[in-house]
Amino acid sequence: MIAVGNIMHADTALVLRAQANDRAAFNEIVLRYKAKVYNYIFRMVHSALDAEDLTQETFVRAYLSIRSFQSRSSLNTWLFRIATNLCIDFSRKNRRVQGMTTSLSQEGEEDSGDVEREIPDSAYDPQRLLMNTELGNKLNEALMELPIKLRTVVLMYDIEGLPYEEIANVLSCPLGTVKSRLFNARGVLRTKLAPYLEINS
Amino acid sequence: MKFELNPNNQVCSEVQRRLGEYIDNTLSGREVWDIERHLAACTECNMVLAQTTHTITLLQHAPLQDTGVDFMANLHSRLDTLGPVGGRRTIRDMAADLFMAIQTHLVLKPVRTLGMGVAALGAAALMVTVPAALHTRVPAPLAGEVISQENLDRHVAVTASNPFDDPVAAKLEAEASGPDIGSRSTTE
Numbered sequence: 001m002i003a004v005g006n007i008m009h010a011d012t013a014l015v016l017r018a019q020a021n022d023r024a025a026f027n028e029i030v031l032r033y034k035a036k037v038y039n040y041i042f043r044m045v046h047s048a049l050d051a052e053d054l055t056q057e058t059f060v061r062a063y064l065s066i067r068s069f070q071s072r073s074s075l076n077t078w079l080f081r082i083a084t085n086l087c088i089d090f091s092r093k094n095r096r097v098q099g100m101t102t103s104l105s106q107e108g109e110e111d112s113g114d115v116e117r118e119i120p121d122s123a124y125d126p127q128r129l130l131m132n133t134e135l136g137n138k139l140n141e142a143l144m145e146l147p148i149k150l151r152t153v154v155l156m157y158d159i160e161g162l163p164y165e166e167i168a169n170v171l172s173c174p175l176g177t178v179k180s181r182l183f184n185a186r187g188v189l190r191t192k193l194a195p196y197l198e199i200n201s
Numbered sequence: 202m203k204f205e206l207n208p209n210n211q212v213c214s215e216v217q218r219r220l221g222e223y224i225d226n227t228l229s230g231r232e233v234w235d236i237e238r239h240l241a242a243c244t245e246c247n248m249v250l251a252q253t254t255h256t257i258t259l260l261q262h263a264p265l266q267d268t269g270v271d272f273m274a275n276l277h278s279r280l281d282t283l284g285p286v287g288g289r290r291t292i293r294d295m296a297a298d299l300f301m302a303i304q305t306h307l308v309l310k311p312v313r314t315l316g317m318g319v320a321a322l323g324a325a326a327l328m329v330t331v332p333a334a335l336h337t338r339v340p341a342p343l344a345g346e347v348i349s350q351e352n353l354d355r356h357v358a359v360t361a362s363n364p365f366d367d368p369v370a371a372k373l374e375a376e377a378s379g380p381d382i383g384s385r386s387t388t389e
């Protein structure tokens with residue numbers, strides 16, 4: 001708990017400095033949160049190029065709006081809210097994100113130009129973008145097949161480790177909704193992954 | 202509540218409904234006891250438990266992705282065009298802050314702030330008429346675009362509304378992106 005408290009305290013100090021037009025403090029905020037935000041967005045949109053853009057956009061909006069940030073929510077919650085809203089807007093405009101399941105599920109589709117197009121040029125290590133194991137690929141597919149409402153919750157809870165309360169804050173929904181979406185999301189993932197899990201019954 | 206073996210599987214589905222919380226360790230001791238008693242005698246629920254545990258473990262160990270190497274450089278060159286942290290302070294920004302402060306007070310003191318609201322509306326109306334030379338945003342897009350984008354930024358950042366069902370965001374997004382975006386609403 002002490003560690004969490006210290007992080008919160010350091011965040012508050014950084015926000016106050018950034019609000020007073022300290023660019024170095026804002027830079028520190030970005031360095032502290034960019035991997036978390038990017039990882040979340042990447043799993044929301046499943047495209048390194050789009051995730052990079054949306055992560056940039058998240059921090060641009062944070063930069064522009066930091067004066068209106070109030071410590072009612074944590075910096076983490078606030079950034080996830082901006083990122084989530086951007087991902088939802090993005091998926092509204094890109095049916096591919098919500099309905100890409102068929103193309104991803106088809107055998108051999110990984111080698112098609114469609115996927116290659118999503119890998120940005122030189123600066124990226126392809127190993128970083130695609131998981132190697134079959135199970136990893138199945139997990140990615142299953143996540144992308146989840147309805148976006150379920151995907152946000154399971155990503156925030158099981159991958160990013162946000163507590164229920166914080167997720168409820170990000171999504172402005174009741175705690176019970178978070179819990180039931182998590183239950184449904186895990187249920188769908190379990191059913192889809194069951195054939196690939198080696199479980200001795 | 203006690204979970205007994207039951208031929209119609211209602212008990213199993215109740216147990217399975219709580220297996221996630223069981224794995225997350227967020228149940229009371231009594232609930233854990235009940236679930237474990239059932240698990241000791243039910244193959245199907247054990248199977249679901251194993252699969253759920255495995256799925257959650259997979260999620261928790263999914264490799265973390267990070268941004269490209271030039272992320273910070275790209276971001277900073279974008280931020281450079283936006284001026285100081287918080288964006289350039291235009292009179293509209295100050296008017297917006299004033300509105301924000303009023304909104305905050307409105308919850309606590311509805312009567313007193315009514316007068317302030319009227320005053321602020323007057324002030325804002327005055328500010329809109331201030332020459333555009335005061336708004337030194339770089340690069341300078343059309344005035345309407347700036348307003349839309351600012352409204353959208355502010356809304357996305359501070360809104361308490363549910364992002365999944367957010368007509369305000371959709372409207373602002375449409376305004377900010379201009380007429381050539383595919384997903385236009387049909388009601389306009």
Ligand SMILES: [Zn+2]
Nearest residue numbers: 213243245246
């Ligand atoms: Zn059972």
